[in-house]
Amino acid sequence: MADTAIFDVDGTLVDTNYQHALAWFRAFRRFDITLPIWRIHRAIGMGGDQLVTEVAGEEIESARGHDLREAWTEEFDLMIDEVRPLEGAKDLLEEVKRRGFRLVLASSGKAEHVNRFLELIDGQDVADAWTSSDDVAASKPQPDLVKTALARVSGASAVMIGDSVWDVIAAGKIDVPSIGIRTGGFSTAELEEAGAVAVFESLPGLLADLDDTPLGHPTPRAA
Template identity: 50%
Template sequence: MTESAIAVLDIDGTLIDSNYQHALAWYRALRSVGETRPVWRLHRLIGMGGDQVVTAVGGRELERRAGDRAREQQGKEVDALLEEMAPLPGARELLVAIKERGHPLVLASSAQQRHADVFLDKLDARDIVDAWTTSADVEASKPAPDLLRVALRKLGAPPDAPSVMVGDSVWDVEAAKKAGMPAIVVRSGGFGDDELQKAGAVAIYDTPGDLAKSLDDTPLA
């Protein structure tokens, strides 16, 4: 990769410690429409876009019957948990380190706009990143590659521009693969290293801070 390679970073779960809160929010939202599912199974879907979670949980019938209601309630449940979500160790330092190396930097989030705004403020990142996305920017979210392609377009870059994805889930890795990007992963998604490697992750780190210290060993060198 050249120094101008674009860095495309996920926010939820990668920079902000939010995965388990999202799993709980989905649990509560699904219960509100009469569906009770084990939280650990819901956690396995975190990182997948909210437009796809309900179908993954209960098939097209549940999506048709209750998808919109569940998503609306999930958003409200997340609202109530936002204060508990905090940047992961070294998250802002990673953003700074990437920018200091001269990489264009875009945050590829499928969060709702109001949640993305809160996360940007928690990271104090508005003056660091070049652009960011929200769920309003795409019709199909991860593991579809649309969000990553929109992230590049936000920078005025072509779809085949040299770029690297940083995420925390197998869904991030799959989306990156479809978009033609190598994927670096942090373990905060709760997936096993074997799962992430099988999905195609090129490197795995404990925290964003660990990645920041090791950028010279990655495609963002």
């Protein structure tokens, strides 16, 4: 059982993954580096500090990492108005909060983007806290973001809800169970192999079956 629910934002609560992949593709093209978009998509969910090495190698990270991340920000900002909430995001957050969980919204994205996305789902009104890559030394799949999210609300134990294997891996590194949502494009088998204790096709699917997950009932808080 857990007392804290940590929700990934990008790709889990708001539909951003394909904008992210295209922005990275265009950022790499600025430096005459052409990568298959499917390969970039497979790395979405990592923070930019991890993604460049993952898809292009350490040499490109060393030579162009900072410039690529700046280019990605510029390209993504051109598409940010296209981002919409995923179906059921607000209803799910409200129900999890109603059940008594501390609620933290966490993203490997930049704080300015996260704040924009929270407005789309009224996240500031329902969440107890939120975090971004600006709050940690290393983003997913390192566990820093999960640790920071739990600490923000003085939680004792948590469950992570995310759309990518990187969310699941990050949480697993500190023994936090995860629920996978297939909105990131990863298969059920991939999410389960990474360590997810349950996988759902959508947020409404998770909402309908909350009682059968670690989000059924929170651990009672100490007096």
